[in-house]
Amino acid sequence: MRFDLGAFDRRPQLLPGEAATLAALDLRALRRQRARGIPRRTAVHWQALERLVVALDAACGALHQEADHPHGEEVRRRRAGSQAVAAVLANCRTLERSWWGWTSWDWARLCAGGSTEFREAQELSTDSATRPYLLALGYLLGGFTDYQHLGYFNRLYLAQLVFGTEHVEAAMEKVAVVADRWGYRSQNREDGRYRLPGVLAQALLINRSPRIEDLDTEAFARIQSHPATSTRYMSGFFALQKIVADLGHCTAPVRPGFNHAPGLLGEPWASYLQRWYDTSTLTTAVRNNVRTNMAKAGRWLAAEHPEFVDPAHWTRATCAAWVAAVDKLTVGAHVQRTDHLHDRLGDPILPRTKSHILMGTRMFLRDLQEWEWIPRRFDPSRSLAVPRSIAALIGPDLRVIADEIWAKLLWAGLNLQADDLPGTSAGSYYPLELIRALTVTWLFSGLRSDEISRLRVGCVRWQHEGQPITGDSREVLAEQAVCLLDVPVHKTGTAFTKPVDPIVGQAIDAWQALRPKQPKRLDRKTNEHVDLLFSVRAHPVAKDYINRTLIRSLCTKAGVPTVDVRGKITSHRARSTIASQLYNAKEPMTLFELQAWLGHRNPNSTQQYAKINPSTLTRAYTEAGYFSRNLRTIEVLVDRDAITSGAAADGQPWQHYDLGHGYCTYSFFEQCQHRMACARCDFYTPKDSTQAQLLEAKANRQKMLVSIPLTDDERAAVDDGQAALDALLDRLAEVPTPAGPTPREMSPPSTATLLPIIEVRQGGK
Incomplete structure (x- = not known):
């Protein structure tokens, strides 16, 4: 696109002759055109608008309109362009200034919030294509890209008007090569359409270039900070940057999300906190959790005790005040954002949350003392210990799901169909085979959600009588085969192998046969680049997908509520339920066998799961006489x-x-x-x-x-x-x-x- 604004007279005020001429013309006169698409400008009043119409004609001429369209389509486009020019001139008359002095809101009001509103405001027919041409004129003449003020519109068509179909399609093809390989094409559409074209079109428009090569790291930083890049499109731009990074034009994106804004914290608390985060050898998840809680402490200090924002000034009295404040904390207090809390805002935090906040404070201040960044004035272990009144309320809460509800969830998982899952007209975001494998793994493996999300390609192995089953061993029946599942390094121990039901291996094998080839991902727990099993579009399945989407779908299909007498049904409750059933089976597992199957390092942890169910307890009580x-x-x-x-x-x-x-x-x-x-x-x-x-x-x-x-x-x-x-x-x-x-x-x-x-x-x- 080459459109030089320096060649035009860009005075924002209307000249006396222009104002009078615009006041004398009506909307129909502004829309008049010749057969060739050139407006009638032989009248004297048109000569007074020459400064304006020359720029509008140049902008219309810079738009890319295909020459091989049928005659009717060509006439419709000329009419749409003429109507767009008329709308701009009419708005100049209304605002009493030229578009060179319009704000983004002036362009947004002219384009209206939606296509229906625009047609009603401009008194246009239903088949009018005027709005895209008007957006293109706003883009060229006014630099208008604040699309967050508008409703839905075809961003791809707008990009084709501005840059030309050939250039936009060339950029699309480069993106499609990587997107198709990663599995971005929808599984439910025969035409293979996917969601990235609109995101890419908006990125090209904001960057003012149709070249993929121009989407460098700085360009994506500008795009993500642009007001039009709302939360609704953020995931699409994140995926686009991954693809462009794979093409070698920018760096890979890093998802934000830490509840840490240095501007909201007192100094030097924020500096110490960031320095601790960069120095600590704890896992990323633990460091993130501690940093979030210490950010709350920093905001509390800035608001209540600004004299102690320097950790070196903390005393036992400060610790006592912080412990008392934590005991009275409510949901949403001293956090960066509260829009996602809804009706939980203002509720007292749980005792376990209080314990985690105090534990993070102890770790933070203890490390600062041991690293000799601050003087040792007190013992964090004693001064920030969890009060007995709080500790007494904390205990294992293994909420086993009732047998009748669990049986219905098993049936729903084994009979899961595409119609049971939420999605758009393009279907579910994840392929159905992936969701089925994920569902069966959750229902039968007894793994934590983090372990499920970090399973790797090839984690399933088959054995028969202690010998591996190769591809030539087709004579072994499914019920005679043993399925072994390789679990990666996890919360309490190293990697291990456990036997699971063969249906788990069959579902995983079915997904692995269809899994698109994708780049390796970094396992943050082991710092290895691995092929994650449940991954599509170069991104693993979200850790909260089981709780947020899958369990709700299974409960709806099974006809059971998502909340029972023990609380909300979550992913970890399946682990408790499976462990309890194995311990209370007709031929139960011993405590040490169950410990090995669950992957616990300490048998005390297994004892929390090995709970005798009411039926077994009733039978034992009856037999005791x-x-x-x-x-x-x-x-x-x-x-x-x-x-x-x-x-x-x-x-x-x-x-x-x-x-x-x-x-x-x-x-x-x-x-x-x-x-x-x-x-x-x-x-x-x-x-x-x-x-x-x-x-x-x-x-x-x-x-x-x-x-x-x-x-x-x-x-x-x-x-x-x-x-x-x-x-x-x-x-x-x-x-x-x-x-x-x-x-x-x-x-x-x-x-x-x-x-x-x-x-x-x-x-x-």
């Missing part, structure tokens, strides 16, 4: 004749407790202290007596079972045998019987018989 241990069942004979004849109301015994050697007719037998060693008082009837024989011979008698609760001494007599029984007899020797006399007064036999125990099994077995 706690209820039956404290109750004994005795058989009772009920004399129905005594009840029906009314003799029971006159005091005749009607219920007879079977003691084995006789019957007891005492109505409050369960309260009798001698029931386990009957003293054979007046309520006692020997079985060999005539009265007992008559009772058993009655036809109208009923047998029933009654449970008798036992005291500690009685239970000991049952469990420990004769010695405990003799002790019970000695203790009851002076205790009166229901009839009145004590056993010693009644001269009981030297031995006694325990209350008979009737074994009653559940379910009638």
Whole structure:
């Protein structure tokens, strides 16, 4: 594009003749044109507008209009150009100044917020192409690129008008070669369209050049800081810069996102913090977390204690004030931005968050002291320790998903379809095969989300009877093969290998067969350049994709809520659920086997996952016989004749407790202290007596079972045998019987018989 503005008279004020002429012309007169597309300017009033129309004609002539279009299309374009010129002149009349003095908002109001609004404001037909021509004139004459004020419009067509279709398509082809190789083409479109053309067109327009070679690092810095590069397009520009970097024209981009703005922190706190970040040997994730929390501390110091913004001035009193402030912190306090917090803003932070903030403060100040950057005035470990009231609220929270909900999620994951996933008209951002492999891995492998996102190509191996299965071993059945999954270096240990269900290996193999070839990525935990398994378009799957998108889709398909009684269903809860099921299986894993499968370095960590589920605990509780241990069942004979004849109301015994050697007719037998060693008082009837024989011979008698609760001494007599029984007899020797006399007064036999125990099994077995 070559368009020199220096050749025109760019005075912003309208000349007296121009103002009068514009006031005399109406909109239809401004739109008049000849067959060749040259406006009628033979009238005297057109001569007064020569300064303006010459620049407009030159700008229209600089636009690239294809010559091989059909005649009707050519006429439509000429009409659109003439209408755009008319709209500019009419706006000059309204604003009473030429476009050389317009602001970006003046151009934006003229172009309106959307195509429909523009047609209504300019009284144009629905098939008008005037708006793109007007945007092109604004681009050439006014440098207008503040597209954030406009609605949706075709940026690619605008770039073709300004630079020419041939030049824009050449740039597109260079980008498409890399984009296609990385998998940017949509899997759901037959024409292979992808989202980068609009992003590239806007980048070319802002950079004012159609050449890919001109998109250097400085150009991308200007593009990303441009107001038109909104958050909605930021990911597209990030991808475009990766592609251009692969072509060798700029450096690779670095994603922002740290909650650290030095301008908001007091000095020299910000300088110490950045210096610590550059010096510390902790992992990137830990350093980022500490820097975020220390940025909060810096903002708190700048607002509350500006005299302590230098870490060298901190004392024990400062530490005490910071601990008290952390205990009262709320969500959104002393942070860089709060627009993403929504209804959580102002809520108290969790106890674990308080602990992490204090831990980061201890690490930061301790390192500054040990590196001799500041004097040692206090011990950070003691002065910034977590208060007991906070530590008491922190504990393992392994929220196992209920079996019925987990079963539905498994079904949803195994039957996942493209329609179950959110997306645009172009389909899901990630290929369906990748999502299926990711879903099955999450449901069956028991890995952390970070471990899943860092799995590498070739992480699945197959074995049969201890021998690897090669490509020629087709005779091995799937159910006979063992799938081994290589897990990379993780949170608590080094890389290890674990067996997983064969369905995991099958899903991963299906994705690996379709995975586009991509550049290696740096594994920040190991500092190696590796081929990440779950990666497409030269970027790994987002770590929060499982929580943010996948779990919601599975819950919707399974018909279960995303929140249960234990809280929100998250990726780590699957790990807890799988570990619990393996520990409570019919043939359960031992603690050490489960430790090796989970990849824990310390068995104490595994014990947090090895929780006995309620079903197993109920079965064990039932088999322990706690209820039956404290109750004994005795058989009772009920004399129905005594009840029906009314003799029971006159005091005749009607219920007879079977003691084995006789019957007891005492109505409050369960309260009798001698029931386990009957003293054979007046309520006692020997079985060999005539009265007992008559009772058993009655036809109208009923047998029933009654449970008798036992005291500690009685239970000991049952469990420990004769010695405990003799002790019970000695203790009851002076205790009166229901009839009145004590056993010693009644001269009981030297031995006694325990209350008979009737074994009653559940379910009638």
